[in-house]
Amino acid sequence: MLITDAHTHRKYTDGCSGFVRNAFLPRTETLNRINYFVSAGLHPWYIDNNWAGAYSGLLDVVQHPRVVAIGECGLDYFHGPDKAVQWHVFEAHLALAQQLKLPVIVHLVRAIHDLIPFIKSRPNTLVLHDYRGTEEETKKLLDYDVYFSMGRSYVKNINRSARFIPANRLLTESDTGKISVQDVLTKLNTELPEQGGIAQLNEQITKNFFNVYPKIKS
């Protein structure tokens, strides 16, 4: 069975046929050498007022065929720097993604309420990683080109439910690797038995994965 990992910090050598590894700011020499796909971007934990230098490094690599998404980037009101800096950096990433027609892997902590104005001005395909929104938040987001990537919080019951998310908007992720994609699929299958079992659910999620990351050919 083909299993996909929409956002991970590990490098699979087996057990996963499609994955997007978070590379932060990869170097061109590294990208030329690897045989897998990455996302590139400035994580809100690692930005400060001097983000412009790192951002210009990002511009050097984002058009590489191995870079299939911008991110993870986003808003973190718990750990991140000043909100104004975060908004500025996030907006720069969204503008870049829009220009390159790349999806954006979004990190959101206590900031989901601030996302919609950004989406309205920059209508990119978004992957909301480690999604943990409420039913109400999820329903609002369904109006946009947003995918909900279920991972650690979902498996550990930190977020609410996948019940309000249509199957064609679901993704699975391992992120930093404390859980596996199989764990996520198992839980989704328990919660969404009407999807016809793990194999059928995974088939839909795999289809979503290739829709989100068109630079990866299925």
Ligand SMILES: [Zn+2]
């Ligand atoms: Zn991550």
